[in-house]
Ligand SMILES: O=C(O)c1ccc(O)c(O)c1
C-alpha cells in the first residue's frame with residue numbers, strides 16, 4: 079500500500095508541509111500547482127526537496143479546462159500542457175491530473191474529448207509522461223467518473239488514464255460499484271476524501287469541507303472496496319480541501335491522514351477477503367466491554383475534596399495502593415482511582431493541568447492486541463517505570479496527552495486491584511450507582527475530528543451526528559462515539575471560544591481532558607434520596623424548565639414535582655426515557671452526572687444541555703472561578 083497526500087491538504091509553506099508529510103510516514107505527495115507557484119525555488123529544487131524527505135511526487139495537479147475547446151482555445155490548451163510537461167520533467171514526476179472542463183466556451187461530446195486526449199497522449203508519450211483525467215462533480219460536460227472513463231477508453235492511448243476521486247463520485251451519490259468494471263491498470267491514481275453530509279453547492283462543499291476518510295459521512299469504504307476490486311494497486315492519495323486543516327497543525331493533520339488510510343484499507347481488506355490488499359497486519363477494531371476505572375491526579379487538598387464528593391455520591395474508600403499514594407473508591411462496578419504521588423506521569427500531568435481525570439482504563443478482550451492495533455494506526459504508546467509488585471498495564475496516549483489503559487481478563491491484569499491494592503476493610507456504602515455510563519471529553523473544536531478518527535479507528539464504535547449545544551456564551555459542538563451495546567460511550571465536546579463553560583475548562587486546565595463523568599443507576603429517585611441523606615449537593619435547575627417539560631412531554635404533574643424536587647432533568651426518545659442529575663463543579667469546571675436510562679433510551683439528553691450549562695454558570699462567580 080503506497081500512501082500519498084496532496085500538498086493542499088495541510089497548512090504551512092511547502093517546506094513545512096513536506097517535513098510533516100514525511101514524518102507521518104507517507105510515501106509520496108501530490109504537488110498542488112499553487113503550492114509550487116508560491117514557493118521561491120526552482121522546480122528542480124522542489125523535486126530534490128521532496129526526494130530528500132524520502133518522498134516521491136505521485137502527481138502534479140491540477141491542469142484545467144483542457145478538453146473540448148474550440149479554436150483558438152484548443153491550440154492554447156495544448157501549448158499550456160506542453161509548458162507543464164516541461165515543469166514536470168524538472169520536478170521529476172510523470173503524472174499530471176487534468177480535471178474536467180468547466181469553461182463556458184468548452185464543447186461537449188465524448189468523442190471530441192477523447193480525440194483531444196489521444197493527441198495529448200501522443201505528446202506525453204514522446205516525453206515519457208502520463209496524463210490522468212478526473213471528472214469534477216461540477217464539470218461542465220463531464221461530471222461523472224463513468225463518462226470520464228468513457229473518454230479515456232475511447233482515447234485508447236496507454237499514456238492516458240483515469241483518475242478517481244471519492245469525493246466527486248460520492249458527493250453526486252453515484253454508485254461506487256460502477257467502478258468495479260474498470261480495468262485497474264487504466265486507473266492512474268486514486269484520490270480519497272470524505273466529507274460531512276450537507277446539502278449544499280458541490281463546489282463549495284468540495285473546496286471547504288472535505289475531510290479524511292472516516293471523519294465524514296460518505297461511503298468511502300464502499301468506494302475503496304470497488305477500487306480494490308479493479309486490481310488497482312497504485313498510490314492512495316488524500317486530497318483534502320478543508321478550511322480548518324489549512325490553518326491546523328501540519329503534523330497532526332498529516333498523522334490523521336495516514337491513520338485514516340491505514341484504517342480504511344484495514345476495513346477494505348476485511349470486507350474483501352478475496353482481494354490481495356497490502357495493509358499492515360493488525361487486530362480488527364477492538365471491542366471494549368466497559369470502563370474499568372477512571373484515575374484522577376490531584377494534590378492532597380483536592381484529593382480530600384474529591385473524596386468527600388465521591389462519598390456523598392455513595393462511593394467508599396475501598397483500598398489503598400500497596401506502595402504509592404494512590405487510593406481506590408468503589409461503588410457497583412465503578413472504580414475511581416485518586417493519585418497524589420509526587421513523581422511519575424500522574425504528577426507531571428497534575429503540574430500541567432491541575433486536578434484532572436488524566437487516565438481512563440478500558441476493559442478489552444486482549445490488552446496487548448489493543449495496543450498493537452493502536453500502534454499500527456500511529457497512536458503513541460505509553461509506558462511508565464513500574465515498581466516491584468506493580469503491573470505493567472498496556473496503555474496509549476489519548477486526548478490532551480492523557481492516558482488510556484487497557485485491562486483484560488487474559489492475564490494478571492484482571493487481578494490488578496488485588497495485586498496492587500490493600501483493602502481498607504471499611505464498610506461499603508451504596509447509593510445505587512452501577513457503572514460508568516459515559517465519559518465526556520472537552521477539547522478545542524479543531525481537535526474533534528482528530529479524536530473522532532482516533533477512537534473510531536481503534537475501537538469498534540460508531541459516531542452519531544454532531545449536535546450543537548448552546549452555552550449562553552457560544553456554541554459547543556458535541557459528538558457521540560459509542561459501541562453498539564453501549565458498553566463504551568464517549569462524548570467529545572468541542573469549544574469554539576473561551577467564554578463557554580467548556581472553553582473556560584480547557585483554558586483553565588491547560589488543555590483538553592475529561593470534563594465530566596456520568597454514572598448509571600437503576601432508580602434515580604431512590605439514588606437521589608440516598609444522596610440527599612449523604613449530603614450531596616445537586617446542581618439546581620431553573621424552575622421554568624420544569625413547567626415547560628410538563629407541557630412538552632405531557633408529563634404527569636406528580637412526576638414533574640418529583641423531578642423538580644430532586645433537580646432531575648428529563649428526556650425521551652420513542653419509548654425510551656432519560657433522567658439526569660448533576661453535582662456541583664469540582665476544580666475548574668469538572669463535574670459528575672448521574673443518569674438512568676429506561677426502555678432503551680439511546681441519547682445523552684442533548685436538549686437539556688443548555689439548561690444544565692446555564693445552571694452551572696450560575697454557580698460560577700463573576701471572576702470566573704467556580705464557587706467553593
Ligand atoms: O476543486 C477543484 O478545482 C479541484 C481540483 C483538482 C482536483 O483533483 C479536485 O478534486 C478538485
Ligand SMILES: [Mg+2]
Pocket residue numbers: 212243269317
Ligand atoms: Mg481530485
